[in-house]
Amino acid sequence: MTQYHHILVAIDPDQDDQPALRRAVYLNQRLGGKITAFLAIYDLSYELTTALASEEKESMRQEMIQQRTEWLKYQARVYLESGIEISIKVVWHNRQHDAILQEIETGGYDLVLKMAHQYDRVESVIFTPTDWHILRKSPCPVWMVKDQPWPETATAVVAVNLASDDEQHDALNQKLVRETQVLAEKVNRTDVHLIGAYPLTPVNLAIELPDFDAQSYRDAVRGQHLLAMKSLRQPFSIESDHTHIEEGEPEEVIPEMAAHLNAGVVVLGTFGRTGFSAAFLGNTAEQVIDHLRCDLLVMRPDPDSR
Secondary structure (H helix, E strand, C coil), X not given: CCCCCEEEEECCCCCCCXXXXXXXXXXXXXXXXXXXXXXXXXXHHHHHCCCCCHHHHHHHHXXXXXXXXXXXXXXXXXXXXXXCCEEEEEEXXXXXXXXXXXXXXXXCCCEEEEEEEECCCCCCEECCHHXXXXXXXXXXXXXXXXXXXXXXXXXEEEECCCCCCCHHXXXXXHHHHXXXXXXXXHHCCCEEEEXXXXXXXXXXXXXXXXXXXXXXXXXXXXXXXXXXXXXXXXXXXXXXXXXXXXXCCHHHHHHHHXXXXXXXXXXXXXXXXXXXXXXXXXXXXXXXXXXXXXXXXXXXXXXXXX
């Protein structure tokens, strides 16, 4: 398992309450390690002020950085006073997502936490352009934190791809299950559930092939997915009642099952550095994410398995 001993928290500059920092402390108290609270700030008006010399502009930048550093220390004061190791880092950068990604690349982090905004307590999470940049490009796992306490009797739901014979997909499925199990056990003994979706029977087949038996086709596809799920769950001693195979599109099945299972977090896998994997065909993974109402943890395959 990845040891989440160095956590980067991307601070939201526009509010005093910081759910991502709160979740990072929650993890830290159970896993140990250290936390870096990171904030990128920028004020275009300073850069456009031609009346100031470059030295004066730099002095104003440093003053703003110091002010925000003190603000961030104040936000974290309860945690700092209780002995939680939190480093405060504020930088001047005109692109928040680039600043965060640069920090991830150079800081040796195991996990990134960032707040995800939402319409209200029951609606879907809203992902900003900065969120998407980090989800697509971060080399380490990214945990998007919803602005609410961890639900009572919450579960950890792992969305697995059972439709591919590709060894990379198999390895990523195993990593998702393995790391989620260990994390769930160490953090709060949360039950782990696996969910998979199999495609709807193509309507055109029934139209073009008069002898086509839609029910037999559906049963065969479901049977293949059940066998694949059994093969995945057994080495991890996951009982069959903690695995779920549903017919439908992943972007519909996964959020619906996550809500049904009272998921505190949904764990997804992604390949590459430029977009989500074909594990969910094209942009389906991003549609899944858009419909979630809980925390999201996105993991990548191990470097040597790509």
